[in-house]
Amino acid sequence: MSSSGFTSELRADVAIVGGGLSGLTMAHALAVGGISVAVVDREDPVRAAQADFDGRTTALARACQRMYEALGFWDMMEAAACPILDIRVSDGGSRLFLHYDHEDVGDGPMGFIVENSAIREALMDKLGDRGITHVAPANVAAVVADQGGVSVDLSDGRQIRAMLAIGADGKFSPTREAAGIRSTRLGYGQSAVVCNVAHELPHNNVAHERFLPSGPLALLPLNGGCSSVVWSERDAVARALADMDEQTFNSELTHRFGDTLGALSLVGRRWCYPLSMSHAERYVGDRLALIADAAHAIHPIAGQGLNLGLRDIAVLAELLIEARGLGLDLGSAGLLQRYQRARRFDVTTMVASMDLLTRLFSNDVPALRAARRLGLGAVQRMPRLKKLFMRHAMGTLGELPSLLRGERPGTG
Numbered sequence: 001m002s003s004s005g006f007t008s009e010l011r012a013d014v015a016i017v018g019g020g021l022s023g024l025t026m027a028h029a030l031a032v033g034g035i036s037v038a039v040v041d042r043e044d045p046v047r048a049a050q051a052d053f054d055g056r057t058t059a060l061a062r063a064c065q066r067m068y069e070a071l072g073f074w075d076m077m078e079a080a081a082c083p084i085l086d087i088r089v090s091d092g093g094s095r096l097f098l099h100y101d102h103e104d105v106g107d108g109p110m111g112f113i114v115e116n117s118a119i120r121e122a123l124m125d126k127l128g129d130r131g132i133t134h135v136a137p138a139n140v141a142a143v144v145a146d147q148g149g150v151s152v153d154l155s156d157g158r159q160i161r162a163m164l165a166i167g168a169d170g171k172f173s174p175t176r177e178a179a180g181i182r183s184t185r186l187g188y189g190q191s192a193v194v195c196n197v198a199h200e201l202p203h204n205n206v207a208h209e210r211f212l213p214s215g216p217l218a219l220l221p222l223n224g225g226c227s228s229v230v231w232s233e234r235d236a237v238a239r240a241l242a243d244m245d246e247q248t249f250n251s252e253l254t255h256r257f258g259d260t261l262g263a264l265s266l267v268g269r270r271w272c273y274p275l276s277m278s279h280a281e282r283y284v285g286d287r288l289a290l291i292a293d294a295a296h297a298i299h300p301i302a303g304q305g306l307n308l309g310l311r312d313i314a315v316l317a318e319l320l321i322e323a324r325g326l327g328l329d330l331g332s333a334g335l336l337q338r339y340q341r342a343r344r345f346d347v348t349t350m351v352a353s354m355d356l357l358t359r360l361f362s363n364d365v366p367a368l369r370a371a372r373r374l375g376l377g378a379v380q381r382m383p384r385l386k387k388l389f390m391r392h393a394m395g396t397l398g399e400l401p402s403l404l405r406g407e408r409p410g411t412g
C-alpha cells in the first residue's frame with residue numbers, strides 16, 4: 001500500500017473522500033485508466049482489516065462481478081464468493097413463492113454472495129501496485145474548490161490538491177452536507193441483524209427472502225455450507241435479537257424462517273445495522289462528484305445498495321478516463337453534468353422502487369398481504385416479466401459502461 005506519509009501537501013488528479021468499499025473501488029477504476037488518485041479515510045486500516053469490522057455480505061450482481069474481474073480482483077475474491085443459482089421469495093408463512101432460476105436467463109449464476117471483508121481485503125491489497133495513495137486514518141475537514149482545482153483539507157493540517165474531489169463518505173456524507181447538497185431522508189424504524197448460521201440441510205446455492213410483517217428476512221448461501229442472515233426488524237426488536245442468548249436466538253430464527261433448511265444455529269457474532277433511505281438532490285457540486293451511499297442509500301431488501309454505487313463508479317470512471325485521454329479538465333462542470341445525467345434515472349428508479357417494496361412488504365395489512373401474494377403468484381406465471389426482473393437484478397439490462405461489460409474503459 002502507498003503510505004500516507006506525506007508531510008504537508010500532496011498532488012493527485014483526483015482526491016477521494018472515504019475509503020469504504022466504494023471509495024476504494026473508485027480509486028482502482030481510475031488508477032487502471034492512468035489517473036493518479038489519493039483516497040482518504042478516517043478509519044484506522046488496521047481496525048478495518050479485522051474480521052469483526054464489517055459482518056455484512058454483499059449479493060454482488062453479475063455485472064458488478066464482471067467489473068471486479070475487469071479490475072483484476074475476481075481471482076482474489078472468487079474463493080470467498082458463493083454463486084447464487086436460484087432465488088426464492090415468499091410472503092410470510094405462505095407456501096407459495098416466486099422462484100428465480102438461473103437457467104431461465106443463461107447458464108451462469110445470477111450473482112455471488114461475497115463477504116465484505118473479502119472485498120475490502122482484495123481492494124486494499126493492490127493499492128500499492130497501482131500507485132494509489134491511501135491516507136488513513138485521517139479526517140477530511142473541508143473540500144474547497146477554486147478555478148484551478150480543489151483542495152481537500154485534512155484535520156491535521158495537511159492538504160491534497162486535485163482537479164476533482166469525489167465524495168464516497170457514506171450515507172451521512174459530511175462532504176455532501178458541507179457542499180450544501182440537500183438529501184431526502186426516510187427512516188424505516190428498522191435495523192438489520194446480520195450474522196452467519198449453520199443449517200441441517202444444504203443450501204444448494206439458493207438465496208431465500210421471506211417478507212415478514214416487521215421486515216424482510218434473507219438467508220444467503222455462503223461457501224463452506226453456511227448462510228448469511230440479514231434479518232430486518234423493528235429497531236428495538238432487532239437490538240433485542242442481537243443481544244439475546246444464542247439458544248433463544250436460534251429458535252426464534254428457525255421459527256421465523258421455517259423448516260426449509262432445518263434447524264438454524266448461529267456461527268460467530270451478531271451485528272446490528274440501522275436502516276434508512278437517503279437520496280441527494282444533486283450528485284455533483286463545484287469540482288465535486290458524489291458516489292454510492294454518499295449520493296443514495298437504500299434498504300437492503302433486495303441487496304442492491306453497493307451494486308448501485310458500483311454502477312456510479314463504472315460511469316464516472318469511463319467519463320474521467322475519456323476526458324483524461326482528450327486532455328480535458330477532470331473537474332469541469334460539463335463533465336460532472338454528464339455524470340449526473342447518466343445516473344439520474346437508474347438511481348431514482350432504484351431508490352423509489354426499494355422504498356415502495358419496503359413499505360409494501362413490511363406490514364400485515366390483510367388487503368396488502370392478499371395483493372402481495374397475488375402479485376408474487378402473477379410474476380411467477382409470467383416468464384417474460386420474471387426474466388426482466390432477473391436481468392435487472394443481475395445489472396445486465398440496457399446499455400452498460402465498459403466496466404460493467406467486463407472491460408476496462410478505453411480498451412474495448
Ligand SMILES: Cc1cc2nc3c(=O)[nH]c(=O)nc-3n(C[C@H](O)[C@H](O)[C@H](O)COP(=O)(O)OP(=O)(O)OC[C@H]3O[C@@H](n4cnc5c(N)ncnc54)[C@H](O)[C@@H]3O)c2cc1C
Pocket residue numbers: 017018019020021022023040041042043056057058059060138139140141168169170171174192194230273291292293294300302303304305306307308309
Ligand atoms: C445490512 C446490510 C446489508 C447489505 N447488503 C447488501 C447487498 O447484499 N448488496 C449490495 O449491493 N449492498 C448491500 N448493502 C449496502 C452496502 O453495504 C452499502 O451500499 C455500501 O457498504 C456503501 O459503501 P460506501 O463505501 O459508499 O459507504 P461506507 O461503507 O459508509 O464508507 C464511507 C467511508 O467514508 C469514511 N468517511 C466518512 N467521513 C469521512 C471524513 N470526514 N474523512 C475521511 N473519511 C470519512 C468512513 O470512514 C467510511 O470508511 C447492505 C447494507 C446493509 C446495511
